[in-house]
Amino acid sequence: MAVISRGFVGRGGEVDPDLPAGQYLTADFPVLSAGPTPHIDTVDWQFSIRTDSDTLHTWSWDELHALPIEDIDTDIHCVTRWSKLGTSWRGVSLDTLFATVKTTDKYVMARSYGGYTTNVPLADLLGGQAWIALEFDGDKLDPEHGGPARLLIPHLYFWKSAKWIHGLEMQSQDEPGFWEQNGYNMYGDPWLEQRYW
Numbered sequence: 001m002a003v004i005s006r007g008f009v010g011r012g013g014e015v016d017p018d019l020p021a022g023q024y025l026t027a028d029f030p031v032l033s034a035g036p037t038p039h040i041d042t043v044d045w046q047f048s049i050r051t052d053s054d055t056l057h058t059w060s061w062d063e064l065h066a067l068p069i070e071d072i073d074t075d076i077h078c079v080t081r082w083s084k085l086g087t088s089w090r091g092v093s094l095d096t097l098f099a100t101v102k103t104t105d106k107y108v109m110a111r112s113y114g115g116y117t118t119n120v121p122l123a124d125l126l127g128g129q130a131w132i133a134l135e136f137d138g139d140k141l142d143p144e145h146g147g148p149a150r151l152l153i154p155h156l157y158f159w160k161s162a163k164w165i166h167g168l169e170m171q172s173q174d175e176p177g178f179w180e181q182n183g184y185n186m187y188g189d190p191w192l193e194q195r196y197w
């Protein structure tokens, strides 16, 4: 008989139901960046959503801050196997940003300052599942962790949460982003261990 558990067995022998299989808990906050940290002045910062019709919806730093900013308490899971439970963030919901955007495309390419890209289905950005995060743990985001603003999609592996987010591009088809071209899964559900292909 096979005994299947979602989580790891802890030191005390208990299974943490919030820890996906193959993950361990960490209390610190590792920095994982594929390149150098870009430094973006918020005066120059801009976020945009580009739709199929080539329409560009753009928000400045001030325009973004004029929108409702939500508190987000969530767990995060990196494909390199660390998980951090109960992290607290503040940010603008993608539901708020997409409220004025008309598109028939079902896929999104997230683009960062510095050139990083990652792909995600539009459905995973809506319904209270994703934010443009502006604060972590009560402070503005460290540049190393994606400041001034990063994507936060906590139900997918953390490589989907693009740091230094610059924009989202709507696409009719699912195209691979940076890590996805280099062997990472196109979707990346930590509960299904969708790590690599």
Ligand SMILES: Nc1nc2c(c(=O)[nH]1)N[C@H]1C(S)=C(S)[C@@H](COP(=O)(O)O)O[C@H]1N2
Pocket: 029, 030, 031, 032, 033, 034, 035, 078, 079, 112, 114, 116, 144, 145, 146, 158, 159, 160, 161, 162, 163, 164
């Ligand atoms: N722009 C950008 N975003 C990125 C990355 C990156 O290299 N560049 N790394 C990703 C990966 S693999 C992870 S695990 C998380 C790490 O975020 P952290 O450095 O804040 O822990 O950011 C993701 N977003």
Ligand SMILES: [Mo]
Pocket: 032, 078, 079, 080, 158, 159
């Ligand atoms: Mo990662």
